Amino acid sequence: MTRFLRTRGLFWTFAGAFLAVLILATLLQVFVVGAVLHPIAERWLGAQAELLAKRAAEELAALPPGSGDAEIEEILHSYRPEAGGLIPLFRGSDGRVLAGRRLPPGMEGHLADHPVEDWDDLDQPWREGPPRPRALPDGEPQGRTRRWARLRPRVLGREAVETEAGTIGEVIVLGLRRPDRPYPWPHDIPRPLLLYLPIAVLLACAAGLIMVRLLLRRLRLLEDLAARVTQGDLDARVPHPGGDEIGRLAERMNLMTESLAEARRREEESERQRRQLLADISHELATPLTSIRGYTETLLEPRVPVSGEERAAYLGDILEESKRMDLLIQDLLDLARLESGAIELEKVRLDWTDLSRNTMERFRARFDQVGIALRWEGPAEPAWVQADGRRLEQVLENTLVNALRYVPSGGTVTLSLGPVAGSEPGRFRLAVSDDGPGFSPEDLPHVFDRFYRADAARSAGGSGLGLAIVKEIVRRHGGEVHAENLSPHGASIVVDLPAA
Numbered sequence: 001m002t003r004f005l006r007t008r009g010l011f012w013t014f015a016g017a018f019l020a021v022l023i024l025a026t027l028l029q030v031f032v033v034g035a036v037l038h039p040i041a042e043r044w045l046g047a048q049a050e051l052l053a054k055r056a057a058e059e060l061a062a063l064p065p066g067s068g069d070a071e072i073e074e075i076l077h078s079y080r081p082e083a084g085g086l087i088p089l090f091r092g093s094d095g096r097v098l099a100g101r102r103l104p105p106g107m108e109g110h111l112a113d114h115p116v117e118d119w120d121d122l123d124q125p126w127r128e129g130p131p132r133p134r135a136l137p138d139g140e141p142q143g144r145t146r147r148w149a150r151l152r153p154r155v156l157g158r159e160a161v162e163t164e165a166g167t168i169g170e171v172i173v174l175g176l177r178r179p180d181r182p183y184p185w186p187h188d189i190p191r192p193l194l195l196y197l198p199i200a201v202l203l204a205c206a207a208g209l210i211m212v213r214l215l216l217r218r219l220r221l222l223e224d225l226a227a228r229v230t231q232g233d234l235d236a237r238v239p240h241p242g243g244d245e246i247g248r249l250a251e252r253m254n255l256m257t258e259s260l261a262e263a264r265r266r267e268e269e270s271e272r273q274r275r276q277l278l279a280d281i282s283h284e285l286a287t288p289l290t291s292i293r294g295y296t297e298t299l300l301e302p303r304v305p306v307s308g309e310e311r312a313a314y315l316g317d318i319l320e321e322s323k324r325m326d327l328l329i330q331d332l333l334d335l336a337r338l339e340s341g342a343i344e345l346e347k348v349r350l351d352w353t354d355l356s357r358n359t360m361e362r363f364r365a366r367f368d369q370v371g372i373a374l375r376w377e378g379p380a381e382p383a384w385v386q387a388d389g390r391r392l393e394q395v396l397e398n399t400l401v402n403a404l405r406y407v408p409s410g411g412t413v414t415l416s417l418g419p420v421a422g423s424e425p426g427r428f429r430l431a432v433s434d435d436g437p438g439f440s441p442e443d444l445p446h447v448f449d450r451f452y453r454a455d456a457a458r459s460a461g462g463s464g465l466g467l468a469i470v471k472e473i474v475r476r477h478g479g480e481v482h483a484e485n486l487s488p489h490g491a492s493i494v495v496d497l498p499a500a
Contacts, residue, residue: 018205049086049157049173052079056088057159057171065165069098076100085175086156091116092169107153116172119153218246225253234261285328288321295321334469345388345476349500352383352392352428353417359396360415367400371409374400377416383428384500391473398466399432399493406491407436419499426499427479433492438485447483467493 059075076088077100089111090098097112111119157173221238228236234257241250295314298304306314337343360374367374385392403413413434420427439447448471467483470493474481479497486492 018208022202022205045086045175046156049175050159051157052083052086052088053157053159053171053173055079056090057161060090060161060168060171061163065163069096072098073100083173087174089172089174090161090169091172093167111153116155116158116170119155119172119174215246218242218250222246222250222253225250225257229257229260234264281328281332285325288325288328291321292318328465332465334465343391345391347386347388347477349384349386350389350392352385352387352430352497353380354382355389355392356396356415356417356430359393359400363397363400366404367413370404372404372407373412375412375414377414378418381418383417383419385428385477385497386500387477387497392477395470395473395495396430396432398470399495402466402493403432403434403436407434411436420496427496428499430495430497431492433486433490435486435490438489438491439483444483444485448481470495 056076056079060072063071063075072090076090076098079088080101083100087103088100091111092098095112097108099108153174155172156175158170160170161168225236225238236257237254238250241247241254295318299306299311299314334343357376357380360376364374400413407413411434413432415430415432417428417430420429448467471481474495474497477497479495481493481495484492484494
């Protein structure tokens with residue numbers, strides 16, 4: 001059974017479940033009607049019959065002496081509206097039977113011929129012979145005489161009629177029942193009520209199946225999304241997911257698909273950067289290697305006359321190119337180790353202002369040599385941060401070296417450091433600004449990319465990794481760094497770090 005349900009759709013599973021519920025509800029109704037409603041109905045009818053017999057007996061006992069059968073039948077007939085399906089009778093001491101309504105054909109005489117104790121077991125002699133229209137109830141058509149022929153009487157209540165002269169008879173309340181039914185008929189339980197339960201179950205099943213269809217339609221949207229994602233379509237989304245449980249699941253799947261798309265984009269970008277990195281490394285290493293090889297081949301060629309001054313110049317160029325290669329390799333190792341987390345930062349509480357001013361003084365001679373002014377702007381208030389002093393010093397060194405490449409002779413480089421107004425929690429901001437040409441609009445988004453150097457700095461050498469290392473060190477310290485152009489000209493590298 002479980003295997004069958006797994007191979008079918010949810011619609012048929014729910015349909016089978018609803019059918020099983022319907023069958024169970026029908027059986028339950030039969031049980032409830034037979035075991036609960038019928039006994040309750042009989043007890044209720046018995047109590048109603050006893051009360052009816054008692055009231056009729058009291059009223060008959062109050063008749064004046066010498067009253068005839070017409071007066072008795074009139075009293076019994078007056079109880080017909082409240083009797084419903086019950087039949088009140090009067091059986092006199094002489095055996096005569098009077099009724100307040102017409103009885104089935106032949107029943108009145110048959111009851112008069114038998115004691116009341118035997119009425120419940122009487123056969124149906126009124127079935128024999130042609131029907132007599134006068135014996136039918138008021139308004140009952142003759143064509144339905146056969147229905148009365150299937151009925152048997154049942155005594156539900158008895159009460160003696162006591163007068164001053166003695167007992168003149170008794171009031172007997174009958175209920176008519178069919179031989180195949182244990183309860184009186186006609187009875188006061190509305191038979192349409194017995195249909196309410198199956199009708200309600202059918203309506204519930206229909207509503208449930210409609211809801212299942214809607215549910216399956218939404219589940220198919222999730223299935224389609226999963227299928228499209230499996231095929232590599234990460235732009236697929238579930239439209240209008242809604243706010244219920246399935247809607248929240250669809251929203252989570254949309255977010256998952258967006259995350260997968262973003263992860264694939266990052267992976268593709270990383271792969272592109274990796275290929276670009278390999279190409280840049282090859283290019284950057286090829287230039288000094290070519291120079292070293294050329295100078296070495298010239299020095300080793302015996303047919304090329306080389307003076308002592310030329311030999312020294314060639315060896316000096318070889319030394320410079322080897323230093324350039326060493327710088328490039330060292331920067332590559334630093335960047336790779338920083339990005340992978342292999343370098344553990346030794347953070348301590350330090351004064352960023354003091355560190356920056358000391359670094360600036362170390363670089364002052366290099367700036368004076370090329371004719372660039374280097375100055376501090378603003379107060380030198382302490383700026384306490386939790387940082388690795390060596391790496392924080394490297395940030396400022398790389399930034400100042402970058403300024404040396406971009407700022408022309410006669411320019412000015414300004415350092416400023418202070419708290420960021422309105423920042424929560426507190427942050428300090430270091431700005432290295434210059435009055436040079438600034439970054440071109442096409443260069444500004446790529447300032448911190450690996451091996452990216454603006455055209456103005458091409459001739460200045462360098463590995464092209466300085467600002468990329470700056471960005472990674474600042475990120476590892478929980479800070480932010482960005483570049484911006486100043487008005488009317490100039491540029492600024494801005495570093496924000498959280499306060500200690």
